[in-house]
Amino acid sequence: MNLKKIITIVSVVLISILMIYGLIILRQIFSSNTKFSENEVYVYIPTDSNYEAVKKIVAPYIENMDRFDMVASKRGYSANVIPGRFLLTKGMNSYELVKTLRLNSAVKLAFNNQERVENLAGRVGSQIEADSAALLNSFKDSIFLKQNGFNEENVLVLFIPNTYEIYWNTTAEKFRDKMIKEYRNFWNKERVAKAQKQGLTPIEATILASIVHKESVKKDERPRIAGVYLNRLRAGMPLQADPTVIFAMKKKSNDFNQVIKRVFYNDLTMAHPYNTYMNVGLPPGPIAMPDITALEAVLDPEKNNFIYFCASVERFGYHEFAATLEVHNKNAKKYSDWINSQGVKR
Structure with missing residues (x-):
């Protein structure tokens, strides 16, 4: 057998091995890698979480962590974790899981019938990452109150009962700032004029x-x-x-x-x-x-x-x-x- 034939045979074998390896990799990437029975679940990644923290959070929902880990590393996710709320769907493969963990989904946050701003802080804190203490502090911040014409007794008027779309990892200050924008949108020129007509x-x-x-x-x-x-x-x-x-x-x-x-x-x-x-x-x-x-x-x-x-x-x-x-x-x-x-x- 001459050298040319040997080189040809070795090349064919190497290509075959690479193809088989590639198919194995593709199978690992694109085969289902979830183990929850529900059709979908939400996972919550807190602010400042690193990749090791993420793996602990998603571990209950992932069938093969090595396959997930490989894709996360190849896709650069392990070095670029994003906080927030993420929707995982039953049957997702590792590629889809990593892709989803890059897409922070909004929360439909609702509140009404709150008697005090303390109750509101608790209600909102149960729906987003910011806790009730941080929210209450932001609502009662003296600089914020003075700049916007409120005080601690009347600041509850700022919050218009409704359902709002907001990211789960929104900070207390960003939530408060969104509410002041919603308040100003509600109190447009027409409503202000109606209030003034009533002497209010x-x-x-x-x-x-x-x-x-x-x-x-x-x-x-x-x-x-x-x-x-x-x-x-x-x-x-x-x-x-x-x-x-x-x-x-x-x-x-x-x-x-x-x-x-x-x-x-x-x-x-x-x-x-x-x-x-x-x-x-x-x-x-x-x-x-x-x-x-x-x-x-x-x-x-x-x-x-x-x-x-x-x-x-x-x-x-x-x-x-x-x-x-x-x-x-x-x-x-x-x-x-x-x-x-x-x-x-x-």
């Missing part, structure tokens, strides 16, 4: 909306209630809103978990900035996070001559309205008699 600033409108929100769960009734409160404000009357008294009681005792179903006369005389029976005008801050319908009710209130209202015993959830104290007293007695008959103490 956006902050004042939101504080009043928080009272309207707490007064009634019936969205169709909220414009009428807003009209009553605006009538009282214009007349220089105290708002005399029971929800503000309940909030004052909770704030005074520092117990916001208590359930207060009934307000008594002695409660109405409590000295507290949030007690609108003892103080004329709006309280210093919102008593809850009003939803959009409550805000719209204040901006587009019903025009009426009602000054008084109390809970209805015939249409539960709704209220009876009155333009005179005489009619109101009759409505109030009917409700008091009914609630006494139910044995409601507090």
Whole structure:
């Protein structure tokens, strides 16, 4: 056998070996490499994680870590970890897994009905990487508050209840800054003009909306209630809103978990900035996070001559309205008699 034939045979063998090796590599790269039974799972990579930390996080979901490790190294991922939330799909191969870990997916973050900024921080902190303490500190940052015209009592008005798309690894400060942009977008020229028509600033409108929100769960009734409160404000009357008294009681005792179903006369005389029976005008801050319908009710209130209202015993959830104290007293007695008959103490 001459040298030329030997070289040809060796070349063919080497090419065959390389092809077989290449096919093995391709199989390792493109064959399924997941081991979870669900159709999809989310994994969370904290900020400042290194590649070793990532491997520990994804290990429960990956069938063969060596195959994943090889692709991660070849693709440069092991030296360039990206924090965030990532969606893994059942049957993904190593190439797809690494590719996915480069694509941070957004979280649909939602919040509403929060009574205090502390509650909001906890709610948001359960949905993104930033914890509640960091979020609360950012909300109460004195420089931020001063620059944007808020204070610690009213900063809750900044947050418009909605569902927002945001990256899981968003910092507390970036979340707060996104919310101030959303606040400014909401309070456009048209809404500011509507608030001014009612003699209110956006902050004042939101504080009043928080009272309207707490007064009634019936969205169709909220414009009428807003009209009553605006009538009282214009007349220089105290708002005399029971929800503000309940909030004052909770704030005074520092117990916001208590359930207060009934307000008594002695409660109405409590000295507290949030007690609108003892103080004329709006309280210093919102008593809850009003939803959009409550805000719209204040901006587009019903025009009426009602000054008084109390809970209805015939249409539960709704209220009876009155333009005179005489009619109101009759409505109030009917409700008091009914609630006494139910044995409601507090």
